[in-house]
Amino acid sequence: MRVSVLPRALALAACLACSLPSQAGLFDDDEARKAILDLRTRLDETRSQNVAAQRQLTEQIQTLQRSLLDLNNQNEQLKAELARLRGQLETMQRDLSDVQRRQKDMTQVVDERMKRLEPQQVTVDGKDITVEPDEKRAYEEAIAVLRSGDFEKAAGALQTFLRRWPQSGYTDSARYWLGNAQYGLRAYKDALATFRQFLAAAPDHLRAPEALLALANCQVELKDTKGARRSLDELVKQYPKSEAAVAARERLAVLR
Known part of the structure; x- marks a missing residue:
């Protein structure tokens, strides 16, 4: 009994030993x-x-x-x-x-x-006055016409000026030049009245001696020799140092 069992055990062990490597390889491939x-x-x-x-x-x-x-x-x-x-x-x-x-x-x-x-400040005939622009223009235009020799038109312009601006600072000068325009027109009576009006209003005016001389000339033209001499005597008496007084003395020598 013992002899038969041992060989079979050995054979089984050998088979197991031979099958172990192949089983390990199988596991490696799956992993x-x-x-x-x-x-x-x-x-x-x-x-x-x-x-x-x-x-x-x-x-x-x-x-x-x-x-x-x-x-x-x-x-x-x-x-x-x-x-x-x-x-x-x-x-x-x-x-x-x-x-x-x-x-x-x-x-x-x-x-x-x-x-x-x-209003503007101007100087006329040595006097400073204040005038309106239209007033100044009208006066200067009238004087320009007078200087051109158109006495009739100048007289009309100056008369219009005096009616429109009776209280103007130009009034005395405008009246003086009006007398000259009338004298140029040979309207001696009108000129005489204008110069008298001028002298009565402005006896101390710069042109008063000339106005008095012009007044005497009007009287001469009107054949008022006696009146002319009185005017010339008055001129020499009131304004003895003026140029007009020199002319008055010469005129008196002729009239006498």
């Missing part, structure tokens, strides 16, 4: 395949993740490009708007400059008109 499958799975996942990331990156880039394009369009619009505003500003500046220039011109015109309307 490798499993590792490869795991690796492939991870690679596929990584690939999918990369594709998704690339797609997302592409979308972000496209979004950024659209944003940049929008910003560029907005920038161009802003440039155009800025150019338009700059043009409007330049136009407004030109308009403002034109308005300021016109306003300045209008101000000058108004000032000039106001000056023409404001």
